[in-house]
Amino acid sequence: MMTMPDASLLDELAPGAAALAVVEADYNIGPSIEAVDVAAPDDRYGTSWSRLERVLGMPAPYWHPSLRHPDLMTAWTPGAPTLQVPVCITPDPGPLLRLAAEEPDGSHAAAAALELVRRIIADDAQSTHQQIAEHVDGCADIASIAVAARPLMPTPPQGVAEEVLRDGWRAILSRSDVLAEQCARLADYFGSSRYFPGSRKVTVDPDSCPEARLWASRLRPSPRTALATYLCDTAQLEILIDPLTDMPAARAHDGKIETIAPQRLPTVSPLAALTVGKHSVWVRTEDATVFLAPQVGGGYTFGYAGGGPHALAQLIAVLLDDITNAAPGYGDARPPAGLAQATEEGWKGRVSPFTLTRAELQALRDR
Structure with a gap:
């Protein structure tokens, strides 16, 4: 984070000093330095380490932002040997x-x-x-x-x-x-959510389609688990759980349900049909079980060339191949041309919710 010197910082950190120099987190000719003089506290200017050395009469100390332990910095004296310092981690692990x-x-x-x-x-x-x-x-x-x-x-x-x-x-x-x-x-x-059973929040309207209604009907009360931290402020809301995926949910005051999409489905029953709903996608397997589609990135969408349609086409491709596959990310390889054409162009006139059978999805994939 940049901290620019100004009159108030000069008064706070260096009362009675002629000038204040702040070493920034970026680099120019060496680490950037911004300075302000007491004679003109509103006129901030950049300077160099060689100029600073001429003013101080010695090289000035440099502390990388990840090594700025306040007690070590205040104890530093000119000519002190370079310290081997553990990096500061923020937030504290x-x-x-x-x-x-x-x-x-x-x-x-x-x-x-x-x-x-x-x-x-x-x-x-x-x-x-x-x-x-x-x-x-x-x-x-x-x-x-x-x-x-x-x-x-x-x-x-x-x-x-x-x-x-x-x-x-x-x-x-x-x-x-x-x-x-x-x-x-x-x-x-810190980026370890890729190992979570779920990490992408999804809002479900139980009245939006039969699949959403069936899913909502199986939710059961649950203690507030650590995974529920992804949901909205649930302090005053009842926490529910999908007993098939162990994903938490919370019913909002407007009747909609905040939940977390699983990263992969806990079933070996093949995909039978896929429903593109409003703000959610549903998977029905051959044993007639309905799941909220696995998801890791942004939302699944259709009707334009972009990340959402790309991810939806890739989702269909990976689930047709193996229902246990993890959800695709936006950076994954381009999906089969037929599925990409359908999600980007072919479904433009459709209105959610709509359902496609496995045979229909396979036909699109194999075009």
Whole structure:
């Protein structure tokens, strides 16, 4: 985050000083510096490390934004050796470490939490190391910069099997305590939601189609699990659960239901039909079970060339191939031409909800 110097910051941080220089998070000739003089506090200007050295009479210290521990910065003195400093992680991953420490040996939940923390630390340390090497050590003003700290490089984390991570996060997300909820939010922030059983919020109108009505009828009351943090503020709403997918739901005051789409369906019964509803897509399998379609990215849409129709066509293709396949993402390979043409052009005149059988979907795929 950029912090530009101004008159109020000058008064707060350097009362009685002639000027204030702030090292920004971006780079110009070395790390960018913005300064303001007490004689003209409203006139902010950029300066260089070589000019700053001439004013100070010595190289000024540089602390990478990920290494700015306040106690170490205030204790720094000119000529001090460069410190090896652990990177600062924001938000604090402490809840993940606490959860892992409280789990029994061999716990998949502990393995999932520790994998995320280790990956965050390793990635941030490597990124910090590369930025210092490229933008500080390699800049023309390096002789005027005292690099106060470099990242402490952790041991590269060992890979953890995907099935272990999925099982671990499933266990964490099924809990109803505050620590598990904190870990769920951290995992979502740091990109581990791809291992969740579900992470994409969907709004369902039970009156929009028979499939939605049938799905809503099987929801049952449930404790508020950590996975429910994806839903709207549910503090005052009853939490429900789909007993077939274990996905949480909450009925809003307007009668609509906020839920989470699963990333994959818990069935081996092949796809029999697909219904494109209003703001939701439904899958009926050959054993007559109805599921909210698996989803990981943005919503499924149709009638134009874009990410939503692309994802819908790819969803149809992967479920026709194997009902247990995970939901496609927007960056996946282009779907079969016949399905892409249908979702982008062929269905333009249709009005949701409408249903296509497996045979109809196969015919589109095989065009």
